[in-house]
Amino acid sequence: MGTTADMLAAIRKQIDAEAEPLTAVRTRLALVRKVAIGYEGARRTYASGSLAVHTMNHPVTDGDSGLVLDRRCYPQLGPEGGGEHPQEVVDDLCKFLGPLVREEYPKARVCTSKRGPKFYFGSPINGQDPTVDMVVALTRREGNGLWIPNLNKNTWEPSDPEGHVTLLNSGTASHRAIRRKIIRLAKAWNKQFDKPGVSSFMLSVWAYEFVEPGMGVADGLRTLFVKAAARLKAHQATPDPAEVSANLKPLLPAENVQRRLQKAGDALEEALLADGDEDSVAAALGRVFWKYVDNPKTNQLAAAVQLLSGRSAVPTTALGVAGPAVLIPPTRSYGDVS
Known part of the structure; x- marks a missing residue:
């Protein structure tokens, strides 16, 4: 590998999720899914998010999952039923799941997030106490994907979290491995800012779109930054790759995010052009990963x-x-x- 690739590999080691918390969140996620399938009208559960697509960084924060309900048991729920809102069924699910989870984790408590129950376990490992989120979902009669809650608005929205996992885990083994490394590095870059500019999912979608088979980690990461910046500069949308939910939007004004991405892309380009000159590569990468690379200058x-x-x-x-x-x-x- 070249100097740039070596330094990016060293950054990945710094952001690697630790084995014990990673095992813990998988165990917790499996438990929640196991007890949730016993809820009245439960049809299936699924895993989603960073854990399911193998892009979790340190610290291990959460595991994402969903519970799909049988519409025949809840004919009034959702836009294609009687229009019933999600809050009541989410509250009932919390009451059902809390005591069952506490049989294994006595200090656990269940609250709600934007999409459904959220479990706090009160059992830290290496200073990390990963949570589990469970999305309450309904199958859609028309179109792909699911109806999932927006509890902030007490409404339902279309999404396809299972489809997203399938897409992000697609491709050859080598292409998947490179794309996952690039996503993890992009997430680490984004999290350095006091206010991250985009969601981790949006970064993952950009990697899915822009990272082509045969690219290395350094060139693939540069390509993600440059092409994402160009898209924002051109005021072009980033569509849901599953073609179910609305277009993805940055967390901050697009102009701000575009400048961040362009600066990162330019620095990666500079590092690749100087590959072999350790100080020059470190100086360039230090502008992208300032929390992980010592800038010699x-x-x-x-x-x-x-x-x-x-x-x-x-x-x-x-x-x-x-x-x-x-x-x-x-x-x-x-x-x-x-």
């Missing part, structure tokens, strides 16, 4: 500041300044007496 500046804060004169050569060696006297704060 930043380190040099910090060292220079440290030298100048001393009590002795410093030669310019020690500061990396070209030209004849000249002694620079130390700085002195106002009021300092020598």
